[in-house]
Amino acid sequence: MRALPELASNMAVFLDFDGTLVEIVDTPEEVEPAEGLTSALTGCLSYLGGALAVVSGRPVQEIDWFLSPLRLPTAGLHGLEYRLKPEDPVVTAEIGTEIDVLRERLSRAKIIRDGVFVEDKGAALAVHFRALPQSGPDILAFMKNAIADLEDLHLVSGKMVVEAKPDLWDKGRIVETFMEERPFQGRVPVFIGDDTTDEDGMRAARRLGGFGVKVGAGESIANFRLKDVPAVHGWLTTRNNRTD
Numbered sequence: 001m002r003a004l005p006e007l008a009s010n011m012a013v014f015l016d017f018d019g020t021l022v023e024i025v026d027t028p029e030e031v032e033p034a035e036g037l038t039s040a041l042t043g044c045l046s047y048l049g050g051a052l053a054v055v056s057g058r059p060v061q062e063i064d065w066f067l068s069p070l071r072l073p074t075a076g077l078h079g080l081e082y083r084l085k086p087e088d089p090v091v092t093a094e095i096g097t098e099i100d101v102l103r104e105r106l107s108r109a110k111i112i113r114d115g116v117f118v119e120d121k122g123a124a125l126a127v128h129f130r131a132l133p134q135s136g137p138d139i140l141a142f143m144k145n146a147i148a149d150l151e152d153l154h155l156v157s158g159k160m161v162v163e164a165k166p167d168l169w170d171k172g173r174i175v176e177t178f179m180e181e182r183p184f185q186g187r188v189p190v191f192i193g194d195d196t197t198d199e200d201g202m203r204a205a206r207r208l209g210g211f212g213v214k215v216g217a218g219e220s221i222a223n224f225r226l227k228d229v230p231a232v233h234g235w236l237t238t239r240n241n242r243t244d
Contacts, residue, residue, distance in 0.1 A: 004213060004224040004235065011210075012184040013048060014175055014201055015232075016193030017056035017063060020215050023229050024159060026130055028058070028119055031066060034229075038070045040237040045072065050085065050183040055171050055191070055201055057156075057163065059121055060090050073178070078156065078197060079169030080123045084181050095123050095166045098150040102164055105146050111139060124165035133160060158195045172200035179208055192232060194218075 007013070018024050021041075022031045045052045053073040054063050060076035060083060075082040081092045102125055106118050115131025116139065127143060129135050140155075143162045147153045154167040175191060178184045189210035191201035202212025202222050214222035215232055226232050 004226065007044070007047070007235065008188070009047060009049075010187055011048060012051040012053075012179065012187035012189045013044065014053050014055045014171075014178070014189065014191045014205070016171075016191075016195065016198050016201075016215075017054055017058060017066075019159065019194035020192055020198075020229065020232055021054070022066070027117075027128070028062075033066055034233065036237070037233060038067055040233055041067070041072065042070060044236050048183075048187075051187050053178055053184075055079070055174060055193075057121075057124070057126070057158070057197060075171075075174040075178070077121055077124050077169075078165060078171055079174030079177070080166065082174055082177070084178065093123070093166070093168050095168070096152050098147075098152045099123060099125065099164070099166065101150060102146055102153060109142065109146075111135070111142050119161075124163055126161050126163040128161045130160040136160070136162075156197050158197055170200040171197055172204035175201050175204040176208070179204075192226070 015021055022033050025031055055075045056063055057078050058076055060074045060081050063074050063076060064071055071086040073084055081090050083090045106112060106125060112118060116129045116135060119126040119128060127139055129139050140162050143155055143164060147164055152166055153164050156163045175189060179189055189205040189208050191205040192213040192215060193201060194215035199221055205212050212222035214220035214225045216228055226235060
């Protein structure tokens with residue numbers, strides 16, 4: 001791959017959270033943002049005139065908690081909720097009752113055991129199996145069967161997780177939504193992420209004249225690659241000090 005271009009003032013940067021801004025850990029609540037991360041993000045936000053957003057599978061509230069006191073433009077639950085500007089209220093998509101049906105089914109599922117657990121995000125349900133990686137195929141098969149009659153839900157597979165959510169939004173659609181509004185409008189979109197769900201964001205960035213950046217190993221449609229989370233921090237930190 002070619003060398004990743006330097007951050008430019010005409011870019012709109014979209015960042016995944018887990019595996020991109022913070023290291024992936026055994027359980028979602030154990031995340032500890034590295035020292036200096038909020039400072040780097042604050043600098044980028046200023047340099048880009050506000051066109052910097054986190055796009056995550058986590059709820060917006062969790063992103064705010066981990067980055068506190070910093071508030072960024074943020075999309076949570078793969079776009080089911082979002083905030084275009086730090087001072088804006090969070091906009092939440094209307095969802096049906098099928099996620100409640102799945103919640104009940106998961107509460108009775110024998111496959112949820114031995115460290116396999118359900119992360120309840122409200123509008124989405126994620127089954128994590130990092131503690132029992134060999135159970136991945138069985139969990140995917142179970143989840144496919146569990147939503148077979150729930151037409152409004154679809155599955156998203158990630159690193160040691162299978163998530164069910166309403167088939168309303170993905171990271172690509174939310175990037176397109178952000179790019180229609182100021183301060184993102186008219187800029188070159190850049191999507192940086194590490195997981196399969198981030199590929200949608202990268203596709204949208206490419207369709208809109210920008211590019212994707214893959215963090216870590218693995219197949220990707222990304223135009224460029226960064227080695228790991230510290231490399232992402234390095235790119236953000238060193239480039240936002242430019243004065244042009």
